[in-house]
Amino acid sequence: MPEGTDLAERLRSGDLSAAPAVLNLVENQSPAARSETEELLAAVSPSALGREPAAHVVGVTGPPGVGKSSLLSRLVSQWRARGRSVAVLAVDPSSRRSGGSLLGDRARIEVDPADRDVYIRSTAVGERLGGLAPATRAAASALAAAFDVVVIETVGVGQSETEVADVADTVVVVVQPGSGDVLQFLKSGIMEIPDVLVVTKADLGRVAMRALADLRSALRSLGAREIPVLAVSSVGPPTGISELVDTLDAHRAAIDLPARRLRARRLHALADFTAEHGERGLRGLGGRRAAERWLEEQPPGLDVAALARALAARAATGS
Amino acid sequence: MADTPAPSRPETSSPRLPERDAPWMMRTYAGHSDARRSNELYRGNLAKGQTGLSVAFDLPTQTGYDPDHELARGEVGKVGVSIADLDDMRALLDGIPLDQMNTSMTINATAAWLLALYIVAAEEQGVAQDALQGTTQNDILKEYLSRGTYAFPPGPSMRLIADTIAYTVEHVPKWNPINICSYHLQEAGATPVQEIAYAMCNAIAVLDAVSRRVDRDLMGAVFGRISFFVNAGVRFVEEHAKLRAMSVLWDELGLERYGVEDERGRRFRYGVQVNSLGLTEAQPENNAYRIALEALAVTLGRSARARAIQLPAWNEALGLPRPWDQQWSLRLQQVLAYETDLLEYPDIFEGSKVMDGLVAELLEGAREEMQRVQELGGAVEAVAYMKAALVESHRERINKIESGELVVVGVNRYTETAPSPLTADAEGGILVVDPEVEAERRAAVAHWRSTRDQATVDDALANLARAAHDDSENIMTATIAAARAGATTGEWSQTLRSEFGGYRAPTGVGEATSVPSGDLTELRDEVERVSESLGRRLKILVGKPGLDGHSNGAEQIAVRARDVGMDVVYQGIRLTPSEIATSAAQEGVHVVGLSILSGSHAQLIPSVIEALGEAGVGDVPVIVGGIIPDGDAAQLREAGVAAVYTPKDFDLNRIMHEIVELVAERQRVQAGVRA
Numbered sequence: 001m002p003e004g005t006d007l008a009e010r011l012r013s014g015d016l017s018a019a020p021a022v023l024n025l026v027e028n029q030s031p032a033a034r035s036e037t038e039e040l041l042a043a044v045s046p047s048a049l050g051r052e053p054a055a056h057v058v059g060v061t062g063p064p065g066v067g068k069s070s071l072l073s074r075l076v077s078q079w080r081a082r083g084r085s086v087a088v089l090a091v092d093p094s095s096r097r098s099g100g101s102l103l104g105d106r107a108r109i110e111v112d113p114a115d116r117d118v119y120i121r122s123t124a125v126g127e128r129l130g131g132l133a134p135a136t137r138a139a140a141s142a143l144a145a146a147f148d149v150v151v152i153e154t155v156g157v158g159q160s161e162t163e164v165a166d167v168a169d170t171v172v173v174v175v176q177p178g179s180g181d182v183l184q185f186l187k188s189g190i191m192e193i194p195d196v197l198v199v200t201k202a203d204l205g206r207v208a209m210r211a212l213a214d215l216r217s218a219l220r221s222l223g224a225r226e227i228p229v230l231a232v233s234s235v236g237p238p239t240g241i242s243e244l245v246d247t248l249d250a251h252r253a254a255i256d257l258p259a260r261r262l263r264a265r266r267l268h269a270l271a272d273f274t275a276e277h278g279e280r281g282l283r284g285l286g287g288r289r290a291a292e293r294w295l296e297e298q299p300p301g302l303d304v305a306a307l308a309r310a311l312a313a314r315a316a317t318g319s
Numbered sequence: 320m321a322d323t324p325a326p327s328r329p330e331t332s333s334p335r336l337p338e339r340d341a342p343w344m345m346r347t348y349a350g351h352s353d354a355r356r357s358n359e360l361y362r363g364n365l366a367k368g369q370t371g372l373s374v375a376f377d378l379p380t381q382t383g384y385d386p387d388h389e390l391a392r393g394e395v396g397k398v399g400v401s402i403a404d405l406d407d408m409r410a411l412l413d414g415i416p417l418d419q420m421n422t423s424m425t426i427n428a429t430a431a432w433l434l435a436l437y438i439v440a441a442e443e444q445g446v447a448q449d450a451l452q453g454t455t456q457n458d459i460l461k462e463y464l465s466r467g468t469y470a471f472p473p474g475p476s477m478r479l480i481a482d483t484i485a486y487t488v489e490h491v492p493k494w495n496p497i498n499i500c501s502y503h504l505q506e507a508g509a510t511p512v513q514e515i516a517y518a519m520c521n522a523i524a525v526l527d528a529v530s531r532r533v534d535r536d537l538m539g540a541v542f543g544r545i546s547f548f549v550n551a552g553v554r555f556v557e558e559h560a561k562l563r564a565m566s567v568l569w570d571e572l573g574l575e576r577y578g579v580e581d582e583r584g585r586r587f588r589y590g591v592q593v594n595s596l597g598l599t600e601a602q603p604e605n606n607a608y609r610i611a612l613e614a615l616a617v618t619l620g621r622s623a624r625a626r627a628i629q630l631p632a633w634n635e636a637l638g639l640p641r642p643w644d645q646q647w648s649l650r651l652q653q654v655l656a657y658e659t660d661l662l663e664y665p666d667i668f669e670g671s672k673v674m675d676g677l678v679a680e681l682l683e684g685a686r687e688e689m690q691r692v693q694e695l696g697g698a699v700e701a702v703a704y705m706k707a708a709l710v711e712s713h714r715e716r717i718n719k720i721e722s723g724e725l726v727v728v729g730v731n732r733y734t735e736t737a738p739s740p741l742t743a744d745a746e747g748g749i750l751v752v753d754p755e756v757e758a759e760r761r762a763a764v765a766h767w768r769s770t771r772d773q774a775t776v777d778d779a780l781a782n783l784a785r786a787a788h789d790d791s792e793n794i795m796t797a798t799i800a801a802a803r804a805g806a807t808t809g810e811w812s813q814t815l816r817s818e819f820g821g822y823r824a825p826t827g828v829g830e831a832t833s834v835p836s837g838d839l840t841e842l843r844d845e846v847e848r849v850s851e852s853l854g855r856r857l858k859i860l861v862g863k864p865g866l867d868g869h870s871n872g873a874e875q876i877a878v879r880a881r882d883v884g885m886d887v888v889y890q891g892i893r894l895t896p897s898e899i900a901t902s903a904a905q906e907g908v909h910v911v912g913l914s915i916l917s918g919s920h921a922q923l924i925p926s927v928i929e930a931l932g933e934a935g936v937g938d939v940p941v942i943v944g945g946i947i948p949d950g951d952a953a954q955l956r957e958a959g960v961a962a963v964y965t966p967k968d969f970d971l972n973r974i975m976h977e978i979v980e981l982v983a984e985r986q987r988v989q990a991g992v993r994a
Contacts, residue, residue: 017935024907028854065703098843099856100881103888103906110821113901120905124856124886237820 001025001032004039011044011146016085019119019143026138027123037138038305044145045265045303052261055144056252059168061154066176067200068153070234073110074241075151076118082245084148085117089140091133091154092124100124119147132163134275137268140167141304162192166267169260170251172196177204177211186218193224195251202231202239258300266295269307276308277315284315335663342370342656343618344421344627347645348592350375350400352756353763354410357400360642361415369649371421372453373629374411375399376433378866378917381468382893383429383812386760390895393922394866395757398639399425403764403807408436409443417441422453423498423590423627428470430457431483431795432811435802438491454495454590456548457483460521461500463702463824464709465507467868467892470812473699475787475819477528479794484525485533486795488540497525498548498590501565505550506596507871508713511561511681516688517698517705518547519568524698526577532793542577543584546626551616552594553609558616559668560677562589562623567682590627591617600636600946600966602729602736603748607633611651618655620674621666628652636966637742638749638918638948702824710874717875720969730969749948752918764807771805779804780814787818824891839883842972845979846884852988853909858886859978860908862899864927867917868892872944876912879971880978896923900930903939909982915945925958940985942978944968 010018101124123133173194185191232240285291350357376399379391459476462469487496501518566587573585593613617625630648632640668674695701719725742748779801786797877889944964952963
């Protein structure tokens, strides 16, 4: 088993070829691997680096079949054209019956296999419904130390974008023209308002423009008129992709990055704690809300493992 | 037996036709290596009494790559003839009178291009295009669903089909511009109901696309030129009913949806290749009987009899058939047509309650399924739905073979056999393509490019690009001009790829339900134990290197691996060795499974193993499945392949078990029950 600190060193020096070994490690649930993962994450944490990892962590989510993979193919080539390295962490739903999964979508993200600056890894979400795979948070924070862009792709509406928002600097929700789900979910508050909305299949013309207008009007009524809504087309000659990358960059430049990343680390620790101790553990902390409030009071320099340990200690003492 | 009715009283009028029917057109699906060798084969077949030609193209030609393209490696001249330019087409048809010949070309994504080459080659023989007879398969929708040799996205593909139809109806009026293929749907696992319904829905999609591009008053002629290419399995009574049901639906469709008044214009015309899916590698001689029974399915009843028949060879599950094997199949057609009394009678099922009942049952199911596809927006929109349904049906079929519910003689019952003298020769009773062919073809296309007038070609391709860009133009005119100017298959396709974009069809596996029959508990426990020892879930990459699009086998392996609890990276078809190796490394898989049915394993598998080494994952074990002769299997093992599976390994669970053991052994963890 590779040592976490060695992998961290490779990542810190910008060695992108460390990515497969990093993922193999963070996905490994054996006690030895978990302690190496802790070492790895500690060594790429802001307190070790002296700054936030430089990557732009982008969450891309949306219902199945809206064209996320085609969009990602275009986005990746646009980022590559701008000289940025890209890691894509694709989270796939698993079969709950057998625990197995078909990770079919990676093939639909078309990239040049000889390009060493693109990394794609698909991970099954595991036993849970929707949301993120347990290892994805760790993978994202580790890879953020080496790659310019780290994309987390999830499938679904309602649950997945909430969890992605815990991890990503920028959350993009992808919808296709003519499907009302996202619109309804937005209006009813089932879905949180994303940072950027993208309507695919702009080549459909009027239907796409109509979808754009509907989303904008829904956002206005929710008092979120500043949220960008873009139309893109990934088939034939692509359109809107360069504008989308500009929009993502603008969002990243406007947010308070350290605050967002700090929140991400605290929620990562809470997720790890919950995975380990379950709902009973959460009750020991007075519930999720109370735990989140308590985390907000902790020193910002603590890494994920330290925060998770602090949560465990607090739950054990029952205070 | 008391209530069995007595045979009806003999009629006084003769039950015979006044005149014996003319037999159907007899063909053999043939072609390999280069144009010269295939031409020799065709002339030999015609001399044996074959009455039409059926051209098999190699995968690079079918998917639009020249023989010297990276993706063509190992595939040139393998499953058919390699045709890259006009000179090849001339050589292919040399000495064959095209004003009399009826030529069927199994070509789809590049159909417009091959038809253009055919038209120009005929013109040079002094035969005008309006005298040409034949068929281009040209059915792209089924390529997404099963065969996998598509090149362009659905929208532009439908336009190419519509353009060839519009062009031929006007200029090549005796040509069948499209063969709607239900054949490959059955190969992909379709039940009779699915086969009927999806073929009809595909036909509707094509006709609707054409109706947007031709004058309304031409639609009758268009409808009359649409023919079908069907399959027939060994359940030959039901299969015959299927064809009668298709005739009924086609007639209805013509009248009701397209307003075709002329009854003759609504006749269901079809050619047939009988079932290959059911041909077995074990005791392959039994296939000769299967083929004979399947031939009955498409000939027994006069009112739904095939217009053209080609029969597979008894040894297709072993590899490429030799000329003698194909002759044997042709002789079967000749015995059926000339020795038996089959062609002396009117429809022998007329008035049969059993046949009418079967037809009614199939019609009901098919109408329901057609309705479902139309509700999803038609065949183009419903590709993913249909694909998933086919994967599901195929999975059920395999489960039934595994459980013994579906009897396959020689495979899951009556497996004892004496050694077969038919497969005893050095090559194992199949045709082996000369490995020099690929190098010859690379040199030939390079020579062609160096001797033609480049400026003329550039102009023709620029013009083709303009035509492709302008949706109101018919692309055939520019295509014929490019053929005449000396463009190559790869150049024509690349020009269109740049305009239309590439495409990757849905794999259909993600949606397949996970309720296999049989007990998987033990296997799941095994996977669970090994995964726990590994620290993460056992992960397998299932890949299809090369151009071979027959993905059914790979899909069944992928679905079963998921069902026993593995994480499966399945990337669909047409991958280069470096793409497979890159994914294997990035995805951190424990084992790589490769599937190849085109016979190019000897070249491609070692390339993948080499690429895995270069990607730093040379220690990941590789297993291979496909139509692989024993001699080749030994060579592959020497090259580092851990296990080789062929069609006779039908027990998927045993394969799964061996995969788990392989990974456990390589990773030095315990696979069996823990001590």
